[in-house]
Amino acid sequence: MTEKIIKTIQESIAVKEAIIRDEELVRNIAQVASVMTACFQQNHKVLFAGNGGSAADAQHLAAEFSGRFYKDRSPLYSEALHCNTSFLTAVGNDYGYNEVYARMLRGIGQAGDVFVGISTSGNSANILEAIKVAKSKGMIVVSMTGMSGGKMKDGSDYLLNVPSTDTPRIQEAHITIGHIICEIVENNLFGS
Numbered sequence: 001m002t003e004k005i006i007k008t009i010q011e012s013i014a015v016k017e018a019i020i021r022d023e024e025l026v027r028n029i030a031q032v033a034s035v036m037t038a039c040f041q042q043n044h045k046v047l048f049a050g051n052g053g054s055a056a057d058a059q060h061l062a063a064e065f066s067g068r069f070y071k072d073r074s075p076l077y078s079e080a081l082h083c084n085t086s087f088l089t090a091v092g093n094d095y096g097y098n099e100v101y102a103r104m105l106r107g108i109g110q111a112g113d114v115f116v117g118i119s120t121s122g123n124s125a126n127i128l129e130a131i132k133v134a135k136s137k138g139m140i141v142v143s144m145t146g147m148s149g150g151k152m153k154d155g156s157d158y159l160l161n162v163p164s165t166d167t168p169r170i171q172e173a174h175i176t177i178g179h180i181i182c183e184i185v186e187n188n189l190f191g192s
Contacts, residue, residue, distance in 0.1 A: 011166070015173050018163040025160065029177055032142050032158050033184035039114045039140070040065075040189060045077035047109065049101040049130055050118035053171050054144075055082050058118050061178040069182045073190045081105075081130075101130035111138030119143075120170040122150020122161070131155040144177065146170045 019025055036046055046065060048058035058080040065078035081104045082088055091100045105115065115134040117127040122145035134141050135155060143149065143156040147163050162173040 012169055012172050015162065015164045015166075015169045016176060019173060019177070022163055025163070028158050028160055029180060030184075032160065033181045033188070035140055035142075035158065036114055036181060036185050037188040039112065040076050040185065042112055043077075044110065044112040044114070045079070045108075046114045046116065047079060047081055047105070048116045048118065049081045049127060051124050051126065053167075054118040054120065054124075054174070055080065057144075057171060057174050057178065058116070059083065060175065061116070061182065064179070064182040065185070069179075069186045071186055071190050073186065076185075076189075098125045098129050101126050102133040105130055105133040105137065105139070109134055109137045109139050112140075113137075114140045114142060116142045116144065117152060118145075118174060119150065119152060120146045120167045120174075122146060122148060122152040124152075127152060128155070144174050 039046060048062045050058040062078045062080040065076040067075065081101050088100050091103050095103060109115065115130065117131055119127050122143065128151055131141050131152060140157050141155055142158045142160065143152040144160045145152055147161055147165050149159050149161040153159055160177055162170045164170050164173065
């Protein structure tokens with residue numbers, strides 16, 4: 001059993017080492033941090049969406065902005081779009097699950113906001129619909145995906161595609177990347 005534990009940790013490390021070697025991905029991470037900094041400076045919001053484990057990641061990262069990361073500072077307007085279960089289940093029932101995030105963005109998304117769609121495959125239909133709405137409203141679209149970027153790649157302003165096809169390793173890397181962005185944004189806005 002200990003061999004399996006060590007092997008899994010080594011696989012996680014290997015994905016993070018692959019990120020370090022991917023110069024374009026590292027540049028995109030830095031650009032997303034700059035874009036989010038500007039978004040918050042202009043009193044806009046960062047909205048996250050995902051399914052399953054990616055929904056948990058969306059909620060986690062939104063809380064880092066709206067609550068705090070390292071610093072005791074003012075909250076930043078950020079939320080995960082799945083947290084209102086009454087809305088989610090009503091829209092899913094009345095319009096279909098593919099519309100749950102798109103409908104929310106139609107109501108609250110504004111030009112200058114950032115939409116972050118998280119999907120390890122890059123092919124989640126409800127995220128793809130949300131990207132269409134975000135683009136139509138003049139929002140900035142960041143996609144956090146696995147290696148290929150899937151269908152989300154084409155609608156993204158910024159693609160953060162983790163160099164892996166293994167869902168748990170991708171999700172671990174998404175949180176690492178998200179934490180890096182949160183730290184940079186917090187330092188940009190509130191001093192290092």
